[in-house]
Amino acid sequence: MTFHHLMLFLHVLAVTAWVGGMAFAWGCLRPAVGVLAPAQRLALWVAVLGRFFLLVWIAIALLLLSGSAMLMEVGFARAPAAWHAMTFTGLVMIAVFLSIWFGPWRSLRQAVHVEDWARGAIAMNRIRQRVAFNLALGVVTIAAATLGLAF
Numbered sequence: 001m002t003f004h005h006l007m008l009f010l011h012v013l014a015v016t017a018w019v020g021g022m023a024f025a026w027g028c029l030r031p032a033v034g035v036l037a038p039a040q041r042l043a044l045w046v047a048v049l050g051r052f053f054l055l056v057w058i059a060i061a062l063l064l065l066s067g068s069a070m071l072m073e074v075g076f077a078r079a080p081a082a083w084h085a086m087t088f089t090g091l092v093m094i095a096v097f098l099s100i101w102f103g104p105w106r107s108l109r110q111a112v113h114v115e116d117w118a119r120g121a122i123a124m125n126r127i128r129q130r131v132a133f134n135l136a137l138g139v140v141t142i143a144a145a146t147l148g149l150a151f
């Protein structure tokens, strides 16, 4: 096992947790909790997303550390175009996550705390749209990484 293999292992582990978690939240949990009343549904989302977002922070730290370690082995200038594409879309994904964390995620927690379900539903809707966007971008990034695609 080389250093590169270890970095690749941590990188793919982080990708699995982040993109897999979004696929589960968006594709499985979201349609299933539609039957619950807003009070229960939004409180459940706060409990679920609070745990998931902690995992995403860890995944981001691992992705950045392992990704830049692998990039530095060859140097940014000599890295294949697909790696540049992955770095770009990966950084956009991180920016979108930050926009959720500092925006609607904060509003959702406050709304649930004061039992303002209408405001909570608006915040949750924004989170859902941005997670769908990041899920799609995650798939594009995996395609760039594995199929060698660059735009």
Ligand code: HEM
Residues within 6 Å of the ligand: 008, 011, 012, 015, 019, 063, 064, 066, 067, 068, 070, 071, 083, 086, 087, 089, 090, 091, 093, 137, 138, 139, 141, 142, 145, 146
């Ligand atoms: C944000 C900064 C990122 C950097 C600097 C980065 C950099 C790298 C590098 C240098 C490799 C090694 C490629 C190889 O050995 O062939 C790699 C592999 C990979 N990356 Fe990233 N990456 C980043 C983010 C992401 C994200 C967000 C995803 C997916 C959502 C992703 C998915 C992958 C996958 C699936 C591989 C394995 C490719 C393979 O071995 O064929 N990366 N990354």
